[in-house]
Amino acid sequence: MTLPEPRAVCARCRRPEVVCYCAHLPRLPTRTRVLVLQHPRESRVGIGTARMAQLALPNSELRVGIDFSADPVVRAVVAGPAPAYLLFPGGEARDVRELAITEPITLVVVDGTWSQARTLVRANPALAALPRIAFTPRRPSDYRIRREPADFCVSTIEALTEVLNVLEPDGAPFDPLLVPFRAMVDRQEWFANEIRSSRHRRSYRKAASARPRPTLGARLAAEWPQLVCVQGEANAWPVRDPARQDPETVHFVAYRPASGERYEAVVAPRRTLAPSTPRHVELSAERLVAGGSVAEWVASWQAWVREGDVVVQWGSFYTNLAASEGLGLPRRRIDLRGELTQSAVRKPGGTLEECVERLGVTVGGLGFGGRGGRRLAALVAVCRGLSGA
Numbered sequence: 348m349t350l351p352e353p354r355a356v357c358a359r360c361r362r363p364e365v366v367c368y369c370a371h372l373p374r375l376p377t378r379t380r381v382l383v384l385q386h387p388r389e390s391r392v393g394i395g396t397a398r399m400a401q402l403a404l405p406n407s408e409l410r411v412g413i414d415f416s417a418d419p420v421v422r423a424v425v426a427g428p429a430p431a432y433l434l435f436p437g438g439e440a441r442d443v444r445e446l447a448i449t450e451p452i453t454l455v456v457v458d459g460t461w462s463q464a465r466t467l468v469r470a471n472p473a474l475a476a477l478p479r480i481a482f483t484p485r486r487p488s489d490y491r492i493r494r495e496p497a498d499f500c501v502s503t504i505e506a507l508t509e510v511l512n513v514l515e516p517d518g519a520p521f522d523p524l525l526v527p528f529r530a531m532v533d534r535q536e537w538f539a540n541e542i543r544s545s546r547h548r549r550s551y552r553k554a555a556s557a558r559p560r561p562t563l564g565a566r567l568a569a570e571w572p573q574l575v576c577v578q579g580e581a582n583a584w585p586v587r588d589p590a591r592q593d594p595e596t597v598h599f600v601a602y603r604p605a606s607g608e609r610y611e612a613v614v615a616p617r618r619t620l621a622p623s624t625p626r627h628v629e630l631s632a633e634r635l636v637a638g639g640s641v642a643e644w645v646a647s648w649q650a651w652v653r654e655g656d657v658v659v660q661w662g663s664f665y666t667n668l669a670a671s672e673g674l675g676l677p678r679r680r681i682d683l684r685g686e687l688t689q690s691a692v693r694k695p696g697g698t699l700e701e702c703v704e705r706l707g708v709t710v711g712g713l714g715f716g717g718r719g720g721r722r723l724a725a726l727v728a729v730c731r732g733l734s735g736a
Contacts, residue, residue, distance in 0.1 A: 366534050371527040378451040379514050381407035386459030396504035397458040425473045433477040437593045440479035443513045458503045462667045482509045504528050567734035573657045577601045578723040579665030580628040584621045592618045598719045610651045613638035629718040661699045699725050708732035
């Protein structure tokens with residue numbers, strides 16, 4: 348078997364030359380010093396935007412790591428004379444448009460998935476102690492080639508555009524920062540759709556000796572004894588609520604379709620309970636407040652889950668949130684929403700309920716309460732329908 352020649356890579360943006368965005372890079376001087384702290388895993392993502400922003404902003408720097416306590420650049424920022432702010436949402440974060448910042452500042456940005464960003468903040472107490480600022484996006488993200496966990500989430504370069512449009516004097520527009528980003532997205536989509544030669548579809552993988560990947564239904568059937576369907580619910584504030592705090596798990600349910608074993612935990616809110624949470628999760632405020640601690644939740648889950656289990660989920664938001672709160676989840680996971688959305692044969696609607704209707708499966712009761720129980724029952728029904736169990 349002959350492997351293809353390595354692709355030519357641009358030395359500046361480090362992208363393959365066929366999807367290089369350097370021709371679209373602007374040069375945008377700022378009085379704001381931008382320090383981007385990137386999770387190591389995110390640094391290996393080719394379609395990330397942190398390096399793009401660093402190339403376009405001369406008064407910026409990109410550092411990669413998890414523990415930055417010994418990093419001289421980060422330590423200088425925290426101890427420096429210019430005030431430093433952490434761009435990170437949360438109950439204590441103030442909207443950048445509400446601040447009267449007249450002097451140059453240092454803007455610290457964490458780059459990675461939502462879970463990775465939380466890890467960086469938790470691992471660096473000096474950064475976590477910085478005053479936090481946040482913003483409300485003017486429009487949904489254009490990051491079409493990468494799934495965002497929620498409609499209000501945007502890429503790092505989009506976040507910088509929003510904040511610099513406010514922080515920089517004279518109202519200087521920073522929307523040109525999005526030109527290379529949009530060019531990258533458009534080019535990546537064109538290359539994947541028209542050329543059919545993305546890094547995930549190399550010709551040597553089509554060699555006669557390669558085995559075709561089993562269908563989703565076949566994989567579910569093969570893993571049936573180890574499948575664990577899970578669903579979470581969160582105490583989550585509306586994105587535009589001035590009292591908004593970070594989401595946190597308050598209800599977590601799981602079910603083994605092969606044996607009928609059930610797991611349920613109601614976790615008491617650690618932050619203020621959002622007024623809309625009881626209605627959305629369909630559990631009373633009294634039951635939520637009377638829930639157990641995070642430590643009790645983690646311990647009971649560890650006693651229930653088994654080595655070799657395969658988690659089945661609908662999207663990754665709730666499992667990522669649970670993992671960020673310390674819940675140990677099996678490494679092997681099957682995201683039905685992601686798998687079905689990518690399928691050319693069975694492409695369901697955007698919700699689990701629409702998928703149930705599309706597949707024509709019957710949803711039975713599992714004995715759980717709340718919206719999490721309903722969603723888990725629907726997820727189990729989809730698994731049964733796809734696997735033929």
